[in-house]
Amino acid sequence: MLIGVPQEIKIGETRVSMTPSLCRRCVTLGAKVLVEKSAGISAGFTDAEYRAAGATIANSARRVWREADLILKVKEPLPAEYGLMRTGQTIFTYLHLAAGAELTKVLLKKRILGIAYETVEATDGSYPLLKPMSQIAGRLSIQIGAYRLQSQLGGSGVLLGGIPGTMPGHVVVIGAGNSGAHAVQMAAGMGARVTVLDLDMRKLEALDIEYRGRVVTLMSNPANIEAEVSDADLLIGAVLIPAAKAPIVVSRNVVKKMRPGSVIVDIAIDQGGCIETIRPTSHENPTYLEHGVVHYAVPNMPALVGRTSTIGLTQATEPFVALLVQKGVERAIAEHRGLAAGVNTRDGKITCEAVSKALGYS
Ligand SMILES: NC(=O)c1ccc[n+]([C@@H]2O[C@H](COP(=O)([O-])OP(=O)(O)OC[C@H]3O[C@@H](n4cnc5c(N)ncnc54)[C@H](O)[C@@H]3O)[C@@H](O)[C@H]2O)c1
Structure with missing residues (x-):
């Protein structure tokens, strides 16, 4: 061969x-x-x-x-x-x-x-060749988001970890799978306020136990998504329905409610993206502004490392x-x-x- x-x-x-x-x-x-x-x-x-x-x-x-x-x-x-x-x-x-x-x-x-x-597929039904890249994209999403929140880049100027006496940034992660869990880990490590939403209660339970309440876990439904996303400084899209086009979980109307200069990193863009306002970008031109919110949607994020x-x-x-x-x-x-x-x-x-x-x- x-x-x-x-x-x-x-x-x-x-x-x-x-x-x-x-x-x-x-x-x-x-x-x-x-x-x-x-x-x-x-x-x-x-x-x-x-x-x-x-x-x-x-x-x-x-x-x-x-x-x-x-x-x-x-x-x-x-x-x-x-x-x-x-x-x-x-x-x-x-x-x-x-x-x-x-x-x-x-x-x-x-x-x-x-x-x-x-x-x-692996014998347990998981996706072994998706996993390492998702882990990398999840970890990168937080460092990219933190960078894009900087004032000079058009971000809202929020430091994710804050400092004593200030409110830390609010990171909302939708999807608690491979990429989502690694985004949560990085965001929590930086001292942000972290909320993670998923449809799979077992994944939420695992994160709740791992972070002992330091991370808020919520069922993914339209009401929770609207409440959390409209308060997010950094929104991470990390959902997946295997091999299918990503479902739209955040509507344009909800994006409009986000504060100006907040940042969206839609990791799921390679499956079409899970935010209604998202469209693919590239490493050459990674972001665009819509409704005052910075959108990042590079389909090959792991190429950064x-x-x-x-x-x-x-x-x-x-x-x-x-x-x-x-x-x-x-x-x-x-x-x-x-x-x-x-x-x-x-x-x-x-x-x-x-x-x-x-x-x-x-
Ligand atoms: N942009 C990039 O560079 C890059 C790199 C790697 C992976 N990805 C993509 O990231 C996406 C996520 O991959 P993964 O490995 O983390 O998948 P995963 O299967 O490990 O996790 C996806 C999670 O989404 C959840 N989910 C499904 N529908 C949901 C909904 N409506 N609300 C909330 N949660 C929901 C699932 O329950 C699951 O926990 C995929 O599209 C993958 O291809 C992108």
């Missing part, structure tokens, strides 16, 4: 889908690895390190896409890559097809076997990549239910029900 590792081309992306250490593992297991020149450089991995790990370095993305049986990526293929895909190729990456109608059409037309990191993200991501993908190399793609999918759950497109059809529903194919 020849594994191709193209350089990521999404704006501001710094991650790479394979470290030299994962490369060495694949080569040891019998695969050939073709890495695009400088693909790892923004995550701190040089071509020399990949060569030493047994990879061949390709001068162009075109060559990687042309020769590889399996393309290993981080972000979903972008329009500039559509023409490079080879009919029948396997692509293992984040796909986020529920929010990607155009990409889905291309994958179907080219009969791509598209395995989406975000729907690969490319080194940590690359290591976190590839240690999660490694067992699945190793399986694909050892067994070959077809057998690996046939024998591993969790990996099979990652298959979103094959033979010109959508094979993931949630994606099919979200895009109106069923």
